[in-house]
Amino acid sequence: MDAAVVATPAAVIINLAAYTDVSGARQQNGDKDGSCYRINVHGAGNVARACARAGKHFVQVSTDYVFEGDRQGPYLETDDGDARTDWYGVTKRDAEDLIKQADVGWAIVRLSFPYQQHSDRKPDLVRRIAEQLHTGTITPMFHDQVITPTFTDDAVGTLAEVARTGAHGVFHAVGPEWLSPHEVGVRVAQSLGLDATAVPSSSLQDYIDQGGRPFPKSLRMSRAATGSALNQPVHCLNDALLLPGWDF
DSSP states (O other): OHHHHHHSOOSEEEEOOOOOOHHHHHTTTTOTTSHHHIIIIIIHHHHHHHHHHHTOEEEEEEEGGGSOOOOSSOBOTTOOOOOOSOHHHHHHHHHHHHHHTSSSOEEEEEEOSEEOSOOSSSOOHHHHHHHHHHHTOOOOEESSOBBOOEEHHHHHHHHHHHHHHTOOEEEEEOOSOOBOHHHHHHHHHHHTTOOGGGSOEEOHHHHHHTTOOOOOSBOOBOOHHHHHHHOOOOOOHHHHHTSTTOOO
16 A cells, blocks of 8 residues: 555545445444445545655545434535444544544545446436436335435546645535435436426335335535635536436
């Protein structure tokens, strides 16, 4: 690790590595020897300490899941993570706490439900909805959960500006609006010229009550401080979907 960090001419190291299988993480709940905790917490700590020894600026890519999602107001950049239920969120919360205490120049950039125009990998929320609409396999979407969908190009722009300026602190590379997953589904259908009433809705609370995985219910992410500090433009979902070049 140290050799690789020292060898690169880069002055800033961005840690994108993470165990991101949220359902798989739940199977490791409470296991600090499991791969999820070791990658997300110990792995991030190892990179941060290597950056400290090499005099590099360290940027940790984090997530809105560091929050429990049980309050109505927005989560601010100054809020510490309070995830308790979701193990993936707990591991990313612990990573943030570790990095804030590390003897290194650091920034933490939290992402939230990123979506992109092109992808050969696992489909994100928007692309999965589009695929299901095209194939007539759309599943019910929660109307009582709140998320902050984020256009990936905007998130990358925020990361690039943090790296360029060597900014310190916590930043929210998130979209400008709060929507339910069902509202996202309706907007994607409309952008494709399809019948938005074909997007069925369901209740997250009913899903949890019936034994489903307890997703965070309210992830209203504020980007007010980030917007003031970095002045990076962001797209609302409708505007992003109107951009040319979508491949679904």
